[in-house]
Amino acid sequence: MNDRPIKDLLRAGAGVDLNAIDTSGTPGFSGDKHDGEKALEVGAAQLADLQERLFAASRTGGSAQSVLLVLQAMDTAGKGGIVKHVVGSVDPQGVMLHAFKRPTPEEDKHDFLWRVRPHLPGPGMLAVFDRSHYEEVLIHKVRHLSTPEQIEERYGQITAFENEVIAAGTTIVKVMLHISAEEQKARLGERLAQPEKYWKYNPGDIDEREFWPAYMDAYRIAIERTSTDAAPWYVVPADRKWYARLAVQHLLLDALSGLHLEWPPANFDVAVEKSRLAAS
Amino acid sequence: MNDRPIKDLLRAGAGVDLNAIDTSGTPGFSGDKHDGEKALEVGAAQLADLQERLFAASRTGGSAQSVLLVLQAMDTAGKGGIVKHVVGSVDPQGVMLHAFKRPTPEEDKHDFLWRVRPHLPGPGMLAVFDRSHYEEVLIHKVRHLSTPEQIEERYGQITAFENEVIAAGTTIVKVMLHISAEEQKARLGERLAQPEKYWKYNPGDIDEREFWPAYMDAYRIAIERTSTDAAPWYVVPADRKWYARLAVQHLLLDALSGLHLEWPPANFDVAVEKSRLAAS
Numbered sequence: 001m002n003d004r005p006i007k008d009l010l011r012a013g014a015g016v017d018l019n020a021i022d023t024s025g026t027p028g029f030s031g032d033k034h035d036g037e038k039a040l041e042v043g044a045a046q047l048a049d050l051q052e053r054l055f056a057a058s059r060t061g062g063s064a065q066s067v068l069l070v071l072q073a074m075d076t077a078g079k080g081g082i083v084k085h086v087v088g089s090v091d092p093q094g095v096m097l098h099a100f101k102r103p104t105p106e107e108d109k110h111d112f113l114w115r116v117r118p119h120l121p122g123p124g125m126l127a128v129f130d131r132s133h134y135e136e137v138l139i140h141k142v143r144h145l146s147t148p149e150q151i152e153e154r155y156g157q158i159t160a161f162e163n164e165v166i167a168a169g170t171t172i173v174k175v176m177l178h179i180s181a182e183e184q185k186a187r188l189g190e191r192l193a194q195p196e197k198y199w200k201y202n203p204g205d206i207d208e209r210e211f212w213p214a215y216m217d218a219y220r221i222a223i224e225r226t227s228t229d230a231a232p233w234y235v236v237p238a239d240r241k242w243y244a245r246l247a248v249q250h251l252l253l254d255a256l257s258g259l260h261l262e263w264p265p266a267n268f269d270v271a272v273e274k275s276r277l278a279a280s
Numbered sequence: 281m282n283d284r285p286i287k288d289l290l291r292a293g294a295g296v297d298l299n300a301i302d303t304s305g306t307p308g309f310s311g312d313k314h315d316g317e318k319a320l321e322v323g324a325a326q327l328a329d330l331q332e333r334l335f336a337a338s339r340t341g342g343s344a345q346s347v348l349l350v351l352q353a354m355d356t357a358g359k360g361g362i363v364k365h366v367v368g369s370v371d372p373q374g375v376m377l378h379a380f381k382r383p384t385p386e387e388d389k390h391d392f393l394w395r396v397r398p399h400l401p402g403p404g405m406l407a408v409f410d411r412s413h414y415e416e417v418l419i420h421k422v423r424h425l426s427t428p429e430q431i432e433e434r435y436g437q438i439t440a441f442e443n444e445v446i447a448a449g450t451t452i453v454k455v456m457l458h459i460s461a462e463e464q465k466a467r468l469g470e471r472l473a474q475p476e477k478y479w480k481y482n483p484g485d486i487d488e489r490e491f492w493p494a495y496m497d498a499y500r501i502a503i504e505r506t507s508t509d510a511a512p513w514y515v516v517p518a519d520r521k522w523y524a525r526l527a528v529q530h531l532l533l534d535a536l537s538g539l540h541l542e543w544p545p546a547n548f549d550v551a552v553e554k555s556r557l558a559a560s
Contacts, residue, residue: 056479056480060478060479061479080371084371084372084373087372088371088372091360091363091368092363093377095372097372185557189557192550192554195545196336196543199339199340199341199544201546206553209560263475263478264479265478266475266478267478268481270472270478273472273481273486274469276483277468277472280489
């Protein structure tokens with residue numbers, strides 16, 4: 001990565017214009033795909049190191065710090081690829097991953113944030129939400145699954161909830177992977193062309209394509225209403241998978257670097273333990 | 281890997297003699313560390329492919345198949361390295377990982393298998409137990425945390441439990457990583473020599489070293505009493521980390537290959553969907 005920090009280039013909030021963003025762009029990175037893949041490898045080692053420090057600090061250092069990556073996107077935008085290729089490069093023992101599906105009847109009985117809380121990261125953990133509490137202001141708005149009043153109320157509830165999570169020690173990184181409708185069409189076409197990808201194809205995805213402009217509008221409003229200094233949104237151009245992965249990796253690297261993680265000091269007397277070990 | 285299949289070489293049951301096993305051996309593999317690391321890379325791609333098939337089969341194929349890897353070992357034997365370097369090579373979305381710690385007061389109120397059940401793999405998942413229900417016949421036996429009668433009863437309870445899990449569609453792979461007391465001493469020494477490893481060091485580990493023969497005896501009995509045709513134990517020599525990783529990877533590859541996983545067929549009309557996509 002070079003030029004301005006990627007987080008400044010991708011940060012989105014009031015006035016965001018999703019239609020004006022080039023979904024095939026590579027803001028902050030001037031190399032090509034090959035360069036991007038090389039850079040991802042370099043970043044993977046850095047991310048693994050920082051994640052281990054985060055984990056270690058919670059174990060013997062008493063730190064309550066943690067990180068939460070929220071991934072939102074239209075179908076096929078590459079959430080799974082981020083999980084596999086970016087999050088997959090760190091030690092699985094320090095990762096909590098949850099994919100939010102259609103709420104169960106039990107979940108529907110509760111406030112929309114109820115089902116989210118159990119999946120928040122514990123101390124030292126990197127949690128990833130594959131979809132999230134934002135579905136309740138996205139598909140719910142587009143498909144009228146909630147009333148306009150309910151949806152209106154949720155923006156404030158989300159901000160209050162996220163502030164509470166941040167106060168408990170969690171750094172939140174909110175990412176919208178932004179692809180074009182044309183790119184989605186090409187990716188769905190690939191799934192239909194390869195029998196080993198059939199299982200990823202869902203006919204309902206085509207129905208949702210009809211609502212593309214409505215989804216973009218719902219995303220715009222959600223980003224405008226919930227992008228805060230403490231938990232900003234990042235809109236990541238995602239037509240080029242290699243760039244999206246590199247960008248999210250660098251957002252995580254930035255979040256972890258900001259925690260100034262040091263290896264925790266020994267909570268025992270090193271000399272004494274060396275003697276005990278020698279005698280054992 | 282070459283020679284006889286590794287699973288035949290490492291399988292243990294009645295008559296197992298842990299003291300007679302060379303913990304620095306590399307059964308079934310004639311190469312050196314460099315060769316072993318190369319082989320691990322080759323296997324990683326195979327494992328990722330098979331795991332994706334397992335996951336896919338559960339999604340649209342309706343398969344209930346899953347895999348459970350049980351890892352037991354003395355401290356420093358390398359359970360964490362197996363998770364990071366073997367399990368870490370597959371898509372995190374298909375992995376459930378649980379580290380069993382000292383039971384909570386709530387867990388202690390229940391049968392010892394109660395806390396295990398929620399962590400069993402769902403359809404299509406690869407679950408990993410970092411320690412497991414076997415602690416209740418290992419440390420409990422060595423440290424007299426349960427009565428001899430309780431421990432005696434548990435071997436049968438474990439076998440019945442595992443048979444039930446297998447009947448529900450889960451393939452169980454039970455691994456004891458087997459290191460020597462000398463190798464453990466060296467590894468603890470490394471943790472004491474490097475400040476970035478202090479967080480992994482626990483003074484209690486030295487106390488446990490005193491009970492090494494008792495632990496080996498408890499492992500022997502557990503293996504003898506619970507190694508079944510349906511869920512055999514494998515004792516993996518683990519003084520060489522590269523070999524232990526390769527061996528566990530191959531045990532998993534063997535388990536997954538045995539499921540004869542095919543990509544699930546389309547649960548939609550491909551031609552119809554292609555038309556719908558083109559028109560969208």
